[in-house]
Amino acid sequence: MRWPRVAVVALACAVGLSGCFSQPDSPPASAIQLPTPEQTFPAEPSPDRMVAGAVTDVKPPGFADAPGDDLASYTSQRLRWTDCDGGYRCATFLTPLDWQDPGAQAITIAMKMRPASTGPYMGPLFVNPGGPGGSAQDYVVGFPTSGLEGFDIIGLDSRGSGESTPVVCGxxxxxxxxxxxxxxxxxxxxxxxxxxxxxAFNEECRQASGALLDHISTIEAIYDYDLARQLIGAEKLSFFGTSYGTFLGAVYAELYPTRIDKMVLDSAVNLQPDSDVIQAEGxxxxxxxxxxxxxxxxxxxxxxxxxxxxxxxxxxxxxxxxxxxxxxxxxxxxxxxxxxxxxxxxxxxxxxxxxxxxxxxxxxxxxxxxxxxxxxxxxxxxxxxxxxxxxxxxxxxxxxxEGxxxxxxxxxxxxxxxxxxxxxxxxxxxxxxxxxxxxxxPAESIDFTGKDAPPILIVQNTGDSATPYENAELMASELQSATLVTREAAGHGAYDSGSACLDWIVVDYLVNGTVPAEGTRCTDG
Structure with a gap:
């Protein structure tokens, strides 16, 4: 029997073989395009920020020589997956500190994977716990896999956080x-x-982190995510983000809508900077x-x-x-x-x-x-x-x-x-x-539309403390393909928090692509 190629890849990952993903051919440098937001809010200078010349001689952990002078030198990297933490796979790769100047300086991105184990291979599912700056690698360890065994579940520590090149302060x-x-x-x-x-605190961060602070926006982090997708050899990725992770997902949907397979955004942040919703209300x-x-x-x-x-x-x-x-x-x-x-x-x-x-x-x-x-x-x-x-x-x-x-x-x-x-x-x-x-x-603020993105699932607790419920309503209205599912419960994070109703909806969507009806509510748990 001739197995489908994706099944062979999944089996190789499951038994712990290194280099289990195919590596894409590097495109010519002229073919690599960095997408930018189609619509942004007018940028106004921040009057009191202490912006001066960057501390250029400071190199936080993970600073490295650039692999070449152009973006193609980054996409031609070969991932070296190694066993880590008992059953997981870990890898690092280089990404430009400044995506507009790739030959000047590289930084390091770290990620951890729980390989697909059983069932039809579903591809990579990137997960992020929020923060911003929470360790996605740690999130992989506790992320529930029931029903999701066909995914390679991957946690990528965003630039500036975790085991990637970190922000350093005092x-x-x-x-x-x-x-x-x-x-x-x-x-x-x-x-x-x-x-x-x-x-004093802000200056301590500048003195210890140097130029990294000038290249730590979520837009730049999403360029790193899509580089990871290319290095893995996946045509598309699925994504599950909680809290700030919903912002990561929304930015990915804005910049790379056709590279999304499925996307779940849990506990939405506010995509409208001037709306009358603040975290303290939650x-x-x-x-x-x-x-x-x-x-x-x-x-x-x-x-x-x-x-x-x-x-x-x-x-x-x-x-x-x-x-x-x-x-x-x-x-x-x-x-x-x-x-x-x-x-x-x-x-x-x-x-x-x-x-x-x-x-x-x-x-x-x-x-x-x-x-x-x-x-x-x-x-x-x-x-x-x-x-x-x-x-x-x-x-x-x-x-x-944030401006x-x-x-x-x-x-x-x-x-x-x-x-x-x-x-x-x-x-x-x-x-x-x-x-x-x-x-x-600050980077430019995106006026989100989610244009051309596939169906996106937003899930939210009515009594969310850190991201008020109104945020989810705003996000669902901003992202054209989004559907909101409401859970009647307190706490931050709706998935895997005691609601069999909501958990089933999330798994069914990720595995089968089933989009629930508008106005769906879960009252159990």
């Missing part, structure tokens, strides 16, 4: 000092201190949902939803003037308590009891150590005082993609629009000065 002690800053200033001296702290709703549960279950924090909210907000506000003893010699500050609280809201109602117990303990004992440890997890701080890649890739990629109106506008938004849209966390988050004082200019 020391652990310097980052501690930055995160210990009062992010909700009460007077001019505290405002000045916040500005100075943000400037966290406000999450706090109120918890407070309602708490009051109904005699949690000890109040007898009504509003009483519970008032108790928690008063506790957090009190840490502004009187931080609690924390882990070791550190203190639990207002901003750290907010970070710890936010982490719980990513997981929805399953963790309400644990959160209730932690808040009661912290408030009554005056011991902030446990809540601070939760904040450390949210901030990607390790037990030895160092920080993981996400702590630095998150602001770098965010500010490469801003400057420092004063950030203060005005905090006291005005943000606090009106989200009266709790809109205030507690403070003014976001990271991007207004960043040391690199």
């Amino acid at each position: 020391t652990g002690a310097q980052t501690d000092a930055y995160l210990n800053t009062d992010f909700t200033p009460d007077d001019q001296s505290e405002r000045d201190a916040l500005i100075a702290a943000q400037q 966290f406000d709703r999450s706090l109120r949902a918890f407070a309602s549960w708490c009051a109904s279950n005699d949690c000890g924090l109040g007898s009504s939803e509003q009483e519970v909210v008032d108790t928690i907000v008063a506790f957090i506000n009190g840490l502004d003037a009187a931080p609690l003893p924390g882990d070791g010699s550190r203190m639990l500050t207002e901003s750290q308590a907010v970070s710890g609280l936010l982490l719980y809201f990513y997981f929805g109602s399953d963790v309400y009891q644990e959160l209730s117990s932690l808040l009661q303990y912290t408030m009554t004992s005056g011991d902030g150590a446990y809540l601070q440890q939760v904040a450390d997890s949210m901030n990607d701080r390790n037990s030895d005082g160092t920080y993981g890649s996400l702590a630095y890739s998150f602001p770098a990629i965010s500010c490469a993609d 801003d109106d400057g420092v004063q506008a950030a203060f005005d938004d905090w006291t005005g629009r943000n606090s009106e849209l989200a009266p709790i966390f809109g205030k507690l988050f403070g003014p976001d000065l990271t991007c207004p004082l960043w040391t690199a200019e």
Whole structure:
């Protein structure tokens, strides 16, 4: 019996043979085109960004000599898949630091694959957990494979993150000092201190990362993704992205619509930068949902939803003037308590009891150590005082993609629009000065259409904390071929979160291409 070629490839991968993918012939340099967005929003200069000459002599890990002077030298690379982490396959490849100047400098991209195991071979399914900057390689390890055994599931760490060439900033002690800053200033001296702290952190990133910060946008990351597709030898790829991963997917759909097989976007980010939807609204709703549960279950924090909210907000506000003893010699500050609280809201109602117990303990004992440890997890701080890649890739990629109106506008938004849209966390988050004082200019903002893309599936929880449900409605309206499936549940991330209804829809779509009817809702889990 003559097996189809794709089945032979899948079997070779499954038994661990190296070089199991075919390698495409390198096209002539003149035939390689970098797509650009068809429509963009008008670009306006960011008034207060600290943009100066790049630190050219700094080379973060993974900087390498360019393989040649043109793009064809990158597409002619040969992947070397090796066994890693028991049953997985790992590989790295080079990509241009600056796609417009490929011969000047290369950086390294790392990826991990769970090879297809059974059933008809479905091709590569790239997955991304969000962030921006979350490790896609780590995501592969926990990504559910039930029903998806025919896919090679691949996690590619985006440029600036994970084991790819990473953004590097200051020391652990310097980052501690930055995160210990009062992010909700009460007077001019505290405002000045916040500005100075943000400037110091941003400059630490520039000094340690150099020119990488000028080439870390999602558009550039998507060029890397399509290079990976070519090196694997796949005509098309499938993609599953969560949170910021939905932005990665949307950009891929904008630049390479005909290279998509299937695409699932879970927990949509906001594709319209000027819309009246902000992240803090999702966290406000999450706090109120918890407070309602708490009051109904005699949690000890109040007898009504509003009483519970008032108790928690008063506790957090009190840490502004009187931080609690924390882990070791550190203190639990207002901003750290907010970070710890936010982490719980990513997981929805399953963790309400644990959160209730932690808040009661912290408030009554005056011991902030446990809540601070939760904040450390949210901030990607390790037990030895160092920080993981996400702590630095998150602001770098965010500010490469987001425009801003400057420092004063950030203060005005905090006291005005943000606090009106989200009266709790809109205030507690403070003014976001990271991007207004960043040391690199943002990339152009795409006016998304998704033109020519195949059917795209968007899935979203109604009670999503980090990406409010309205984002999914906006994304579905922006991407012409998108269909939205709604799950009635709290928490961030709809797939593999307890809904058999939604999980079946996702798998059926990825495997069979079945697009659910408009308005489909899942109420289980």
